[in-house]
Amino acid sequence: MAKTGGFEQWPADVEFGLLGELVGYAIRRAQIAIYKDFEKSVTGLTPPLLAALILIDANPGINQTRLGQVMGVNRATIMALIDRLAALKLVRRAPSAADRRANALQLTDLGRKRHGIASAEVWAHDARVAGNLTPSELKTLRHLLTKF
Amino acid sequence: MAKTGGFEQWPADVEFGLLGELVGYAIRRAQIAIYKDFEKSVTGLTPPLLAALILIDANPGINQTRLGQVMGVNRATIMALIDRLAALKLVRRAPSAADRRANALQLTDLGRKRHGIASAEVWAHDARVAGNLTPSELKTLRHLLTKF
DNA sequence: TATTGTTATACTCTATAACTATA
DNA sequence: TATAGTTATAGAGTATAACAATA
Numbered sequence: 001m002a003k004t005g006g007f008e009q010w011p012a013d014v015e016f017g018l019l020g021e022l023v024g025y026a027i028r029r030a031q032i033a034i035y036k037d038f039e040k041s042v043t044g045l046t047p048p049l050l051a052a053l054i055l056i057d058a059n060p061g062i063n064q065t066r067l068g069q070v071m072g073v074n075r076a077t078i079m080a081l082i083d084r085l086a087a088l089k090l091v092r093r094a095p096s097a098a099d100r101r102a103n104a105l106q107l108t109d110l111g112r113k114r115h116g117i118a119s120a121e122v123w124a125h126d127a128r129v130a131g132n133l134t135p136s137e138l139k140t141l142r143h144l145l146t147k148f
Numbered sequence: 149m150a151k152t153g154g155f156e157q158w159p160a161d162v163e164f165g166l167l168g169e170l171v172g173y174a175i176r177r178a179q180i181a182i183y184k185d186f187e188k189s190v191t192g193l194t195p196p197l198l199a200a201l202i203l204i205d206a207n208p209g210i211n212q213t214r215l216g217q218v219m220g221v222n223r224a225t226i227m228a229l230i231d232r233l234a235a236l237k238l239v240r241r242a243p244s245a246a247d248r249r250a251n252a253l254q255l256t257d258l259g260r261k262r263h264g265i266a267s268a269e270v271w272a273h274d275a276r277v278a279g280n281l282t283p284s285e286l287k288t289l290r291h292l293l294t295k296f
Numbered sequence: 297t298a299t300t301g302t303t304a305t306a307c308t309c310t311a312t313a314a315c316t317a318t319a
Numbered sequence: 320t321a322t323a324g325t326t327a328t329a330g331a332g333t334a335t336a337a338c339a340a341t342a
Binding site for chain 4: 211212213223224241244247249250251
């Protein structure tokens, strides 16, 4: 029942009706609280941009369509995200050796540097928001979340 | 490890790097999967609009600022959401007896009807996406999610 | 034919800043 | 002074539809 970033998870003076019964909404409220802490913790990158940055770092040469599938967004959306990362000089669209239609996505030197900084920031953020859970509880939660 | 709506939760051929360590990202991925099922299940209302509709039904006369606080958004944002619910003739801004600055939000007759329909839809949706969890697991998950 | 990237376009969610009426 | 609502504006994320290049 922690308050994260001033967002009161389940205020007692409000009726939630059906929302209080939905596990999907419980996940959504946790996500809102976590997002508010993320904003204060990770400088200059939104959650989708950081996710893309980390995924490209971990999968160098991945193409846009595949990255979009992994992130759960379509080609036009991943296009916009890569455009922004490219404008920030963090990601480069290199030609793919295997498929001349595709871009092989890579981090730039600056991108690798930024990846290191943002990793430290998001790591600290995640530890903070999970601070009310024991290691055992976290393991259980992670396990249950894979079932969706 | 269910696939919900064609979104593959943790594809095995992709490295997730640091993302795989973050409980916040695990929650985000579950939320993406659930959202994709929501879209197919609840007709004509987005998650924020349905949340507002249910909260107004459960707290008739609530004002916009308080509703925004409960939902975790600011006054300008709740304004836009109520504008859309009002344009759909689902919600009415009634004058507040206690405070002439405030709107007492209420469902219209059509709003109550829509609330009933959407409740059935979202209930079925939630049961479907939670189908891989036992009642005991769901209870544990709900408990752990309150800790953020 | 199918797929990758791209562009044009539009909609939703969200916020900041400034204004007004009222408290 | 402070708060509730409002308006104007902007940015980010998301999608659909169409097109060119390549598979």
